[in-house]
Amino acid sequence: MKKEDVPQQGGLNAGCREVNYAVDSDGRYTLEQSVGWEAKNIALRQAWTAIVAQLHAVITEIKAGKKSALAYHMVRKQMDSHLLSQYTGLAHWRVKRHLKPAVFARLDRTALVPYAELFGLSVDALRKVPDEPDLPLPEFDQAEGE
Amino acid sequence: MKIDFSHRQFAHCESGVTANLLNHHGFPCSEALVFGIGAGLFFAYVPFIRINKMPLTTYRIGPGSIFKKATRRLGIEVRKQKFNNPAAAEKELDRLLVAGRPVGAQTGVFWLPFFPPAYRFHFNGHNLVVIGKDEDDYLISDPIFEEPVRCPASDLRKARFAQGAPAPKGKIYYIEKMPTEFDLPGAVTAGIRDVCRVMLKTPVPLVGVRGIRLLSRQLANWPTKLDEEQTILHLGHVIRMQEEIGTGGGGFRFIYAAFLQEAAELLENDRLLDLAGHCTDIGDLWRDFALLASRVCRGRAAVQDSFNDLAELLRQCAAEEEKFYRQLQAAICR
Numbered sequence: 001m002k003k004e005d006v007p008q009q010g011g012l013n014a015g016c017r018e019v020n021y022a023v024d025s026d027g028r029y030t031l032e033q034s035v036g037w038e039a040k041n042i043a044l045r046q047a048w049t050a051i052v053a054q055l056h057a058v059i060t061e062i063k064a065g066k067k068s069a070l071a072y073h074m075v076r077k078q079m080d081s082h083l084l085s086q087y088t089g090l091a092h093w094r095v096k097r098h099l100k101p102a103v104f105a106r107l108d109r110t111a112l113v114p115y116a117e118l119f120g121l122s123v124d125a126l127r128k129v130p131d132e133p134d135l136p137l138p139e140f141d142q143a144e145g146e
Numbered sequence: 147m148k149i150d151f152s153h154r155q156f157a158h159c160e161s162g163v164t165a166n167l168l169n170h171h172g173f174p175c176s177e178a179l180v181f182g183i184g185a186g187l188f189f190a191y192v193p194f195i196r197i198n199k200m201p202l203t204t205y206r207i208g209p210g211s212i213f214k215k216a217t218r219r220l221g222i223e224v225r226k227q228k229f230n231n232p233a234a235a236e237k238e239l240d241r242l243l244v245a246g247r248p249v250g251a252q253t254g255v256f257w258l259p260f261f262p263p264a265y266r267f268h269f270n271g272h273n274l275v276v277i278g279k280d281e282d283d284y285l286i287s288d289p290i291f292e293e294p295v296r297c298p299a300s301d302l303r304k305a306r307f308a309q310g311a312p313a314p315k316g317k318i319y320y321i322e323k324m325p326t327e328f329d330l331p332g333a334v335t336a337g338i339r340d341v342c343r344v345m346l347k348t349p350v351p352l353v354g355v356r357g358i359r360l361l362s363r364q365l366a367n368w369p370t371k372l373d374e375e376q377t378i379l380h381l382g383h384v385i386r387m388q389e390e391i392g393t394g395g396g397g398f399r400f401i402y403a404a405f406l407q408e409a410a411e412l413l414e415n416d417r418l419l420d421l422a423g424h425c426t427d428i429g430d431l432w433r434d435f436a437l438l439a440s441r442v443c444r445g446r447a448a449v450q451d452s453f454n455d456l457a458e459l460l461r462q463c464a465a466e467e468e469k470f471y472r473q474l475q476a477a478i479c480r
Contacts, residue, residue, distance in 0.1 A: 001395055001430060012264030017292060018392075019157040021178075021400035023426060029178070029404035031157070033292075039433075039440035043385035044264055046443055050379060078198075078256070078268055086309035136263040 006032040011041030012137065048137065051078065055133035062129050068104030072129045073119050088114040148278030151248050153287040153294045157394030157401060159273040160212045161186055162289025163250050166275060170248055171321050182405030183219050183333045184212030185340035187398055190353045191361040200383035203361065205397035209252055209271035209312060213319060219333035223323040228315040232303050235316030239276060242320060249276045252317040254308025260295040270308045290392060334409045335478050342475040345467065355468045362460035369450050382443050385436050396429030403429060417477040421470065428466050435459045
């Protein structure tokens, strides 16, 4: 890659610049800053689009009474039941039970504390599910990725 | 307290951390040199290990290896610790900081608040240097970023004890003692020899040049084997592994080319200069692959034709890399 070819196509980098290696006119390598590259912006957007789709799917399932609110927060933090069990230290079968709406509704506050602490939410927030996915990405705009 | 630590921004976390630590302890060196001595260049495609439900594709060797190999080849004494208990891990870190020692740490990316939100995935092979503490914030030199950053202690604790493979378990590492003299040419030669051996001779067909060929064969079958959505996701995953922050572009091939330029001077070997050029061409070929792959992803069309083209590009990468490592091996065997 030549110095003048270092891409400057910003996307989801939130103002951060990263280092690319490129050759100058004498053929020597230099470190050049880049705000991003189209190819990886596409790949990154695609990964987030998949997460958004997963969140939509889980919201539908929760509304249909198939899953508990915990499922939404789990997916929102890009976790599955195995990872959630490792983080909370709870047995996997228990985490899986907590993903069922009937079981989840019966849980008292102390049972929810490990989840709330992990996700950085209050216990009350843990019981709630938004109508639309709330992503941590202000600059994420699906239309741009298409 | 804050240790007087000169922060330099680099492309890759672990080689950047190692270069900055060596610099702090009186051995000025570039990231590329550390990357080369630590034999960071790699390729593996392991379809039965899943990362985010995608087959593991990696252009670099596992976390910790660059630091380990680079320091060993330079004769530097290091110390590494892992912990079961987050409180003990934090206490030990604080003790080292008070003693004025910058400490390398392996962390998960997901919990680090200073990362752009879009990059916060569950990836646990990130490295940074802790250089101080100010009340409840740690001061951190993360070589991916332009400036040193702050991180609340509670977030760093979560990041150091991130779960999932590979779990860092609070791993910290630091330099104990520098040698009085270095065998730099010896270390550089050993690093080059290591990369050539791994890329050409690893006895499993998942690693090195054979791994690239395996990916090429499997990728050509994705449109028939997987549904359209999965095909596109699989392809996007390969691009991300290759070009995501930390590779310096072209799946680390450009960093390695920069290393070969330095090695040519250190070993007074002009052959390496030509090979640096070859390595740049290989990096460009990988970039072509990423660009074409991203266009396939954007079109969201899992067209068999474009997958055949992509597979052909990968075969080219494999063929060029094989030639490159053979010539590199010959160039240092004098």
